[in-house]
Amino acid sequence: MDNTPQGSQMTRPVGLGTGSALTRLSAMHSDSTPYDALLLVSFGGPEKPEDVVPFLENVTRGRGIPPERLVEVGQHYFGFGGRSPINDQNRALIEALQADFAAAGLELPIYWGNRNWEPYLAETLQQMADDGIKRAACFVTSAYSSYSGCRQYREDLARAVDAVPGAPELDRLRAYFNHPGFIEPVVDATLAALATFDPSTREQTRLVFVTHSIPDSMNAGSGPEGGAYVAQHTSAMDEVVERVRAETGHRYLHDLVFCSRSGPPQVPWLEPDVNDYLEEVAAAGSAPVVVIPFGFISDHMEVIYDLDTEAAATAERLGLPFARAATAGIDPRFVAMVRELVLERAATVRGEEPRKSAVGSLPACWDLCRPDCCPNPRAPQPALGQLG
Numbered sequence: 001m002d003n004t005p006q007g008s009q010m011t012r013p014v015g016l017g018t019g020s021a022l023t024r025l026s027a028m029h030s031d032s033t034p035y036d037a038l039l040l041v042s043f044g045g046p047e048k049p050e051d052v053v054p055f056l057e058n059v060t061r062g063r064g065i066p067p068e069r070l071v072e073v074g075q076h077y078f079g080f081g082g083r084s085p086i087n088d089q090n091r092a093l094i095e096a097l098q099a100d101f102a103a104a105g106l107e108l109p110i111y112w113g114n115r116n117w118e119p120y121l122a123e124t125l126q127q128m129a130d131d132g133i134k135r136a137a138c139f140v141t142s143a144y145s146s147y148s149g150c151r152q153y154r155e156d157l158a159r160a161v162d163a164v165p166g167a168p169e170l171d172r173l174r175a176y177f178n179h180p181g182f183i184e185p186v187v188d189a190t191l192a193a194l195a196t197f198d199p200s201t202r203e204q205t206r207l208v209f210v211t212h213s214i215p216d217s218m219n220a221g222s223g224p225e226g227g228a229y230v231a232q233h234t235s236a237m238d239e240v241v242e243r244v245r246a247e248t249g250h251r252y253l254h255d256l257v258f259c260s261r262s263g264p265p266q267v268p269w270l271e272p273d274v275n276d277y278l279e280e281v282a283a284a285g286s287a288p289v290v291v292i293p294f295g296f297i298s299d300h301m302e303v304i305y306d307l308d309t310e311a312a313a314t315a316e317r318l319g320l321p322f323a324r325a326a327t328a329g330i331d332p333r334f335v336a337m338v339r340e341l342v343l344e345r346a347a348t349v350r351g352e353e354p355r356k357s358a359v360g361s362l363p364a365c366w367d368l369c370r371p372d373c374c375p376n377p378r379a380p381q382p383a384l385g386q387l388g
């Protein structure tokens with residue numbers, strides 16, 4: 001599949017020396033009509049110890065998480081001073097996006113709202129309404145399709161719109177697990193992690209692709225045909241492995257594994273858990289491991305606790321050389337991807353047929369979800385961004 005990035009960097013006439021042509025081109029490639037804002041939609045996290053319990057209550061309301069699991073997860077947060085890294089990472093992403101937009105001549109204010117912590121989505125929509133925002137594109141900080149990463153955010157948005165008279169119209173941008181702006185930073189992070197290992201044994205390394213576990217049933221219901229969560233991760237993983245092969249000349253052994261399982265033990269969730277997987281690697285004769293948290297776009301608590309703390313300790317105990325690949329974070333390619341997604345969707349809404357960048361075995365994701373896609377595991381609720 002063609003993977004040339006779309007956008008101004010390709011068509012900019014370098015060295016033509018005609019300021020007006022440059023200006024015209026950049027304006028043409030930065031037409032975000034009909035959007036007058038971008039809304040960053042995220043999970044939210046606690047910022048101080050007193051926030052931890054109310055945050056966890058928000059996350060788990062009515063979800064049947066056993067109390068002992070909540071105590072355990074609370075400890076993860078308290079271990080880091082009661083502060084999740086996620087809000088600061090979203091602040092950094094917004095700053096990077098503002099700089100990227102400005103450099104591209106895109107004048108679009110950026111707002112931020114969360115599911116589980118301040119700033120809550122409804123407060124932000126109120127601010128947007130007060131500022132006269134009429135229609136906004138929504139970038140969700142989850143790259144893959146599942147109830148938790150897709151529909152639940154669309155339900156959150158529908159509820160917030162409902163609560164705010166005069167709220168702007170909202171379009172959720174497509175899932176981006178296979179956008180080159182996401183895949184390329186993961187490839188480079190994997191290469192950088194591999195480079196920390198001794199060249200003489202480097203090719204024995206296992207690439208351990210890690211994402212958030214979800215219930216098997218949630219995976220089965222994800223996407224229009226079901227199974228999209230695992231299918232999208234598998235496709236992204238295969239693409240990264242192939243690009244690493246192209247760079248290094250070696251096709252590394254690799255697997256898709258999971259972290260952060262919660263929920264009652266009798267309910268099956270996606271496996272293997274990363275720690276169990278490392279045990280298997282050790283039992284099979286040991287190998288260096290590069291842990292690649294490609295299910296997360298930045299270093300969330302799952303990454304700094306479940307991987308950097310827990311899985312790293314497991315690897316150490318087992319004597320496996322361990323390196324953790326960086327997340328996309330504010331890599332300039334990832335930041336530019338957000339801009340491309342806004343402009344792509346804006347063009348689609350205007351009735352144009354923009355090129356939709358996607359790499360690997362799956363096409364670019366759909367803009368609007370089918371009503372039966374990623375169903376709510378409890379009871380159906382109104383959700384934004386679907387067909388019909």
Ligand SMILES: CC1=C(CCC(=O)O)c2cc3nc(cc4[nH]c(cc5[nH]c(cc1n2)c(C)c5CCC(=O)O)c(CCC(=O)O)c4C)C(CCC(=O)O)=C3C
Pocket residue numbers: 043044045046056059060063065069070073084085086141142143146148149212213214215260261262263295299300301302
């Ligand atoms: C697919 C997925 C993503 C990726 C998509 C996305 O990014 O949205 C994600 C992200 C996140 N999950 C997060 C935190 C938590 N998730 C929990 C619980 C759960 N997650 C689930 C799934 C996912 N979660 C599920 C099926 C549950 C069971 C309860 C339920 O059905 O909803 C719990 C409860 C305690 C526990 O059991 O772990 C916590 C505290 C944070 C913040 C981290 C930080 O502070 O940096 C982030 C970014």
Ligand SMILES: [Fe+2]
Pocket residue numbers: 212
């Ligand atoms: Fe979660």
